[in-house]
Amino acid sequence: MSSERGIAASSVTVYAVVIAAALVTVAVLAPALASVVQTTEDGDPTVSVITLRGGTGDQNVNSVTEDLREARTNASVEAVVLRIDSPGGPVDSSEEFYLAVNRTASEMPVVAYVEGSAASGGYFGIAPSDEILVKPSSTVGSIGVIVSAPLSAVERAAQQGETFVRSGPDKAQISKDGIREDIEVLQAAFVGTVMQHRGDELTLSEEEVASGDVYLGAEAVENGFADDVGDLDAAIERAAALSPEIEGDRYDVDYGTTSFSLGVSVDLADVERVDGNIIYVDRSEPDRTEFVQPVEYYAVWGVPAAQANANVTGEGVVLGG
Amino acid sequence: MADGRVAAVIFVGIVIVGTVTGTAFAVAGGGGGGGSPDGADISGQSPEQFQPENLDQESDEEGGTIDIGGDADGARILVDTRHSNRLSRSDLEPLSEAMFEAGHSLEFAGAPAGPRDGAPRRGARGAQSGPGAQGTDYAATLEDYDGLLVIQPTEGFSQAERQTLRNYTDAGGRVVVLAEPTQFAVGNGRFATLSTVQFGANNLTQQFGVRVGSEVLYNTDDERNDNNFKSIYASPSGTGMLTEGVDTISLDTGGYAVVGDTAATTVYTADDGTRTLETRREGDYGVVVRSGNLAFVADSSFVEPSELYDVDNEVFAGNLLEFLVTGDVDPDFGADRTTPEPPGSQTPTPPA
Numbered sequence: 001m002s003s004e005r006g007i008a009a010s011s012v013t014v015y016a017v018v019i020a021a022a023l024v025t026v027a028v029l030a031p032a033l034a035s036v037v038q039t040t041e042d043g044d045p046t047v048s049v050i051t052l053r054g055g056t057g058d059q060n061v062n063s064v065t066e067d068l069r070e071a072r073t074n075a076s077v078e079a080v081v082l083r084i085d086s087p088g089g090p091v092d093s094s095e096e097f098y099l100a101v102n103r104t105a106s107e108m109p110v111v112a113y114v115e116g117s118a119a120s121g122g123y124f125g126i127a128p129s130d131e132i133l134v135k136p137s138s139t140v141g142s143i144g145v146i147v148s149a150p151l152s153a154v155e156r157a158a159q160q161g162e163t164f165v166r167s168g169p170d171k172a173q174i175s176k177d178g179i180r181e182d183i184e185v186l187q188a189a190f191v192g193t194v195m196q197h198r199g200d201e202l203t204l205s206e207e208e209v210a211s212g213d214v215y216l217g218a219e220a221v222e223n224g225f226a227d228d229v230g231d232l233d234a235a236i237e238r239a240a241a242l243s244p245e246i247e248g249d250r251y252d253v254d255y256g257t258t259s260f261s262l263g264v265s266v267d268l269a270d271v272e273r274v275d276g277n278i279i280y281v282d283r284s285e286p287d288r289t290e291f292v293q294p295v296e297y298y299a300v301w302g303v304p305a306a307q308a309n310a311n312v313t314g315e316g317v318v319l320g321g
Numbered sequence: 322m323a324d325g326r327v328a329a330v331i332f333v334g335i336v337i338v339g340t341v342t343g344t345a346f347a348v349a350g351g352g353g354g355g356g357s358p359d360g361a362d363i364s365g366q367s368p369e370q371f372q373p374e375n376l377d378q379e380s381d382e383e384g385g386t387i388d389i390g391g392d393a394d395g396a397r398i399l400v401d402t403r404h405s406n407r408l409s410r411s412d413l414e415p416l417s418e419a420m421f422e423a424g425h426s427l428e429f430a431g432a433p434a435g436p437r438d439g440a441p442r443r444g445a446r447g448a449q450s451g452p453g454a455q456g457t458d459y460a461a462t463l464e465d466y467d468g469l470l471v472i473q474p475t476e477g478f479s480q481a482e483r484q485t486l487r488n489y490t491d492a493g494g495r496v497v498v499l500a501e502p503t504q505f506a507v508g509n510g511r512f513a514t515l516s517t518v519q520f521g522a523n524n525l526t527q528q529f530g531v532r533v534g535s536e537v538l539y540n541t542d543d544e545r546n547d548n549n550f551k552s553i554y555a556s557p558s559g560t561g562m563l564t565e566g567v568d569t570i571s572l573d574t575g576g577y578a579v580v581g582d583t584a585a586t587t588v589y590t591a592d593d594g595t596r597t598l599e600t601r602r603e604g605d606y607g608v609v610v611r612s613g614n615l616a617f618v619a620d621s622s623f624v625e626p627s628e629l630y631d632v633d634n635e636v637f638a639g640n641l642l643e644f645l646v647t648g649d650v651d652p653d654f655g656a657d658r659t660t661p662e663p664p665g666s667q668t669p670t671p672p673a
Contacts, residue, residue: 099366106365176627177380180548184378192370207541 045078046252047239049232052082055300056089056097056121064125065100067256072107077254078246079109079239082129083232088121088300091145091186097125098193105129109242113235114138114226119214119301123225124190127197131238133230134217140225142301143194144212145186147179154179179295186297198224214301380548381571383630387419387639389646396425396646399466404474404521407501412625416638425646427470460485460655468495468645471525473621475518478525485655487528490614492654495645498526499621500533502576529612530585533619534577536597538606545592547571547631554632555608558590562647563611563640567633575620577606585612616644 050067054060071077082101088094104110105128112118112126117139126132134140154176166172191210195202201224202209220226230238236253240246369375398420400413410429420427459482463469469489478486490496500520523532539550546552552573557564570589577597580587587607596603610617618641623634 102365102368177548180552181378181380184543184548185376188376188378189371192375193368196368196370211541 043076044250044252045243045246046074046076046254047079047081047236047243047246048074048077048254049081049083049236049256051084051256052097052122052125053085053115056086056094056125058090058093060086060089061093061097061100061125065096068100068104072104076252077108078251079111079243080104081232081235081239082110082112082126083115083235084112084118084122084126085114085116086122086125087117087119087302088124088142089298091121091190091297091299094121094124094299095189097121098127101125102128109239111235111239111242113230113232114140114217115232117301120144121299122301124193124299127194129197130242131228131235132220132226133228133235133238134220134226135229135231136217138217138220138226139214139301140217140220141214142212143191143209145183145190145297145299147183147295147297174295182297186299190299201227378543378548381631385630385633385635387415387629387635387642389419389423389425389639389642391643391647393467393646394424396467396648397465398425398427398468398470398642398645399463400427400429401469401471401474402429404471404476404478406472406474407506407518408472408621409625415626415629416624416642419639420642420646423642423646425642428466458655460488463489463494464650464652464655466494467650468497468648470645471496471498471522472624473499473501473518473520475521477521477523483525483528486525488654489650490529492651493648494614494650494654495648496615497618497641497645498522498615499618499624500526500576501574501621502533502535502537502619504537504574526615526617527581529615529617530581530583531610531612531615531617532579532581534579534597534606536576536599537574538572538577538591538595538608539598540592540595542592542594545594547573549573551598553595554592555589556592557588558607559586559588561588561611562644563588563609563616563637565640566636567640569632570623570634570637571628571631572608572620573622573628575608575622577608578610578617578619580607580610585610585617614648616641 048067048071050064050071052060052064068080071080101110110129112129112132114126114132114134115138118126118132119139119142123140123143132140154174164172187210191206194209195206203223215223215225217226217229221229228234228238240249240251400408402408413427417427463485469486486496500522501518503517503519505515506518520533526532537551538553540546540553541550545554547554552571553575554569554571556569557567572591577591578585578587587610589607589609591606591608594603595606597606608619622628623631624638629635629638
């Protein structure tokens with residue numbers, strides 16, 4: 001069973017192992033860390049650079065969300081640069097990403113710097129930014145939602161639904177119409193978000209935005225998916241300039257790149273997934289039926305990585321009378 | 322560990338990537354200052370674009386009945402199964418029901434279902450030797466039926482079959498062809514495999530001045546599709562039996578009809594803004610065409626139960642069945658038929 005899949009509802013005991021050790025360590029180290037910081041700054045406000053490199057899955061989004069929360073609650077942070085290289089990911093966590101950036105942008109300037117790509121769920125997250133800077137090679141766009149659910153799988157699920165007793169006709173059922181309806185709802189929320197935050201800048205219609213095309217940096221600046229061409233330093237300077245609390249170049253920059261690790265002993269075979277500081281441990285019992293989430297919706301730019309999905313067999317013709 | 326798994330207790334290094342300075346600030350007594358306290362100001366966290374009224378994306382309501390009008394009684398319609406047709410008999414059960422209720426029958430090779438009123442059939446030869454059998458005399462088979470329903474054949478029709486169908490329609494028999502544009506199909510195996518599926522009977526329909534277009538159609542205007550850009554709407558562009566009672570039909574992953582003969586008339590056209598999926602060409606795409614006693618639809622999925630009752634699809638399906646059962650085929654149309662092909666000469670003709 002893949003660790004990427006949802007938790008088996010009936011048989012997985014979820015152990016939320018909040019890493020107390022981490023907190024203890026942080027508490028112990030904090031004074032020293034604070035002193036380090038205090039020795040490198042002189043009371044000037046700070047532009048915090050928060051980095052997301054990778055998909056907008058639970059783990060990455062939780063990490064960024066915590067960083068953003070920290071920026072909001074830190075008195076010295078007056079602006080944020082969101083450095084991003086992300087092709088998106090599941091819709092649910094991409095929405096979390098958006099809401100966290102949205103809240104931050106409501107409190108202080110946020111400038112997004114698209115280091116590589118900010119596509120699909122990645123763009124969902126940076127849409128509320130005050131400004132979006134790109135390079136010529138940056139990729140933005142791909143507004144849309146996909147679900148990997150071959151119709152054969154939908155039909156199979158319908159047949160499987162008849163192998164157990166259900167409480168109602170829609171219980172444990174999926175259908176093509178239902179999936180399409182869900183996709184349209186999620187798409188409407190996604191497109192609506194882009195239009196809400198970028199509508200004044202976009203030269204494209206809502207229908208064109210919803211087509212899901214991607215754009216390189218130069219075209220993105222022209223069509224309003226991005227505001228300007230620039231690098232990280234330019235993004236930092238723009239963020240500082242947008243903050244009324246920052247005067248001129250009197251500010252510090254926090255790149256937030258230092259990392260440290262703590263360890264706990266876990267039977268790796270039992271680890272279902274790791275979500276931020278929480279480890280979900282599978283205590284399933286082998287004789288019990290397990291249930292999995294039938295479909296998951298993605299706001300992602302890309303194609304399925306599985307080789308089988310890309311395997312075109314040629315002039316195959318099946319069925320018959 | 323006890324069950325033999327490789328379950329050594331492994332030291333899991335959990336790397337906490339955080340902002341050291343930020344952590345330090347927070348722990349060192351940050352807070353207060355410029356922004357609102359976290360969580361105190363949630364304006365914008367329930368944004369307008371997320372409100373339910375802005376996310377209402379209900380599918381078209383499904384309903385209605387398949388009514389088959391006309392004065393015909395006890396008509397028999399043959400469903401073509403001899404050209405590797407991509408169809409499921411179970412998917413056609415709603416059509417079979419409707420035919421039964423109207424006193425007709427929809428029959429497959431080797432499994433004829435008698436008409437409800439027990440009306441005598443015109444000859445028994447076809448029923449005894451199903452059209453899928455080797456060496457079948459195609460004309461003799463068709464003599465027993467009032468109409469022929471051909472759904473997404475992936476093999477071509479032989480020269481003899483094409484001539485027979487020309488004779489059949491000339492003699493008053495009706496033929497409906499449901500065609501799909503070339504597209505991928507996902508296999509049923511454990512690992513999803515894709516194969517290209519191509520309509521095989523352009524060599525037949527071209528005789529009637531129509532063939533299926535090369536691309537799938539789409540429309541991104543939410544008002545002009547049924548909850549998906551590839552489920553397009555089409556409306557009548559003419560009058561007659563095929564359009565009666567229909568305002569809109571929806572075609573899922575359908576194509577368009579290419580008309581090359583003035584004898585063929587477009588009776589349904591895709592809504593404005595419809596484009597071809599590969600080349601993005603916008604145009605007025607005919608999706609249903611009638612050419613004499615042949616009706617051609619550039620989609621076959623609308624007869625599946627999941628699509629059959631969308632918008633006015635059930636009315637359209639009823640019209641197509643009425644078109645078939647009201648054919649007035651001359652029982653002797655095959656009397657002067659050309660000499661049947663010898664066994665072994667049934668090699669499908671490649672689609673044109």
